[in-house]
Amino acid sequence: MATLTINGRPVTAPAAASVLDAALSAGIEIPRLCHHPELSAWGGCRLCLVEVEGQRAPVPACGLAAKEGMVVTTRSERLTALRREVLDFLLSDHPLHCVICDKAGRCDLQRYAYEFGLLDSSHEKEFSRTLYQDDNAFFIRDHQYCISCTRCVRVCDEIVGRPRSKCRSAASALTSPRRSTRRWSRPPAPSAATACRSAPPPPCCRWSGWARGGSGS
Ligand code: SF4
Ligand code: SF4
Ligand code: FES
Numbered sequence: 001m002a003t004l005t006i007n008g009r010p011v012t013a014p015a016a017a018s019v020l021d022a023a024l025s026a027g028i029e030i031p032r033l034c035h036h037p038e039l040s041a042w043g044g045c046r047l048c049l050v051e052v053e054g055q056r057a058p059v060p061a062c063g064l065a066a067k068e069g070m071v072v073t074t075r076s077e078r079l080t081a082l083r084r085e086v087l088d089f090l091l092s093d094h095p096l097h098c099v100i101c102d103k104a105g106r107c108d109l110q111r112y113a114y115e116f117g118l119l120d121s122s123h124e125k126e127f128s129r130t131l132y133q134d135d136n137a138f139f140i141r142d143h144q145y146c147i148s149c150t151r152c153v154r155v156c157d158e159i160v161g162r163p164r165s166k167c168r169s170a171a172s173a174l175t176s177p178r179r180s181t182r183r184w185s186r187p188p189a190p191s192a193a194t195a196c197r198s199a200p201p202p203p204c205c206r207w208s209g210w211a212r213g214g215s216g217s
Contacts, residue, residue, distance in 0.1 A: 001013070001014060001015060002015075002017075002022075002066050002067055002068040002070075003068060003069075004019070004022060004066055004067065004068065004069065004070040004071070004072060005070070005071045005072065006019070006022065006023050006026065006028055006072045006073075006074060007028060007072070007073060007074055007075065009026065009028075011023070011025075011026040011028075011066075013025070013066035016065070017065075017066045018041060018061060018062055018063065018064055018065060018066060019050060019052075019061040019062075019064040019065075019066050019070070019072055020032065020035060020041075020048055020061035020062040020064075021037075021066070022066040023050075023061065023072070023074060028074055030048050030050065030061055030074050031047045031048060031083055031112055031115075032045070032047055032048040032061075032062060032108075033045040033047050033090075033108055033109065033112070033147065033149050034047075034062070034149040034150060034151065035048060035062045036151050036154070038159070039151060039154040039155065039158055039159075040154060040158060041060075041062045041063040042062075042063075042149075042150050042154065043060040043062055043063035044148065044149065044150060045086065045090075045147070045149055046060060046082075046086050047083055047086050047087070047112070048060050048061040048062050049061070049079055049082055049083065050064070050072050050073060050074050050079065051072070051073040051074075051076060051078070051079065052064070052070060052071070052072055052073075053070070053071035053072075053073075054071075058078070058079060058082060061074070080116070083112075083116065084116045084117075084118065087109075087112055087113055087116055087118055088118060088121050088122055088123060089121070089123065090109065090121075090147050091109075091113060091118060091120060091121035092121035092123035092124065092125055092126060093125075093126060093127060093128055093129075093147075094109070094121075094144070094145065094147065095127065095144050095145070096113075096119075096120055098110050101145070103145075109147060127144055129143035129144055129146055130143065130144060131143040132144075
């Protein structure tokens with residue numbers, strides 16, 4: 001156990017907890033995109049940057065072990081500017097097609113862009129990923145929408161237990177082939193993941209599909 005101070009509040013964290021875990025368990029929200037509670041920390045998106053007393057540069061909270069006596073700040077003008085810049089760069093390589101995107105309304109990138117006041121990137125748009133594949137029965141993969149959070153890769157490596165090269169069906173910017181309606185306009189239907197032999201099913205597969213009329217997933 002370690003007791004640290006986050007935003008002036010004492011917070012107790014279990015052994016091996018990260019600063020992000022400690023903050024979230026205390027109800028302190030920190031923006032994050034690549035973090036997933038069931039996966040190892042990757043520290044790639046840099047959205048969860050926090051300031052730690054005694055350290056000059058902000059550090060990602062998801063990969064930072066919570067230590068006794070640590071003093072952490074999760075909100076400041078400097079952090080807001082850094083997070084905004086991270087999002088600005090992500091959007092420079094991301095088509096903002098939220099109006100027609102299946103993720104709209106349940107998309108962290110969309111939510112953070114809104115919260116940080118970004119309607120689009122201030123940088124020149126440059127799309128580095130253009131591969132589009134619809135040869136899978138369960139998913140469409142559209143790499144344009146990938147923000148390289150590596151969650152899918154970590155699911156394959158750490159939970160499904162298969163090498164990523166054999167787990168392509170769970171990778172990429174994934175949407176349902178039945179992409180005609182919004183999530184909230186459809187009743188939930190059983191998950192396609194019932195076809196997956198992984199036990200327990202990985203987090204990416206713990207979803208219910210939404211199909212018009214509730215049939216199928
Ligand atoms: S993935 Fe999110 S941010 Fe990107 S187009 Fe879809 S809803 Fe918008
Ligand atoms: S395809 Fe994988 S790496 Fe890309 S955004 Fe989706 S989960 Fe993240
Ligand atoms: S959530 Fe910490 S770097 Fe992405």
